[in-house]
Amino acid sequence: SSAYKVVYMPSLSELEKWLSTGQVAKRLGYSRQGATDLAHSRKIRAVKTAAGWLYDPESVEQFKATHPAKAEQ
Known part of the structure; x- marks a missing residue:
């Protein structure tokens, strides 16, 4: 077995849909x-x-669904 972990890199078109730190913090x-x-x-x-x-x-x-927002606690 390989000692290297396969890391899935998103494509550029996928990254365009990804969120910034500010957006994630707000959500x-x-x-x-x-x-x-x-x-x-x-x-x-x-x-x-x-x-x-x-x-x-x-x-x-997925994280939001399993961790209630801090603001709601």
């Missing part, structure tokens, strides 16, 4: 730092680009 009721922390800890699928983090909208929705 989840998190701070921008909180959203970035979710990317770092791999709780939400995201890629770091030269322009900043981009977040997979499906992954964000």
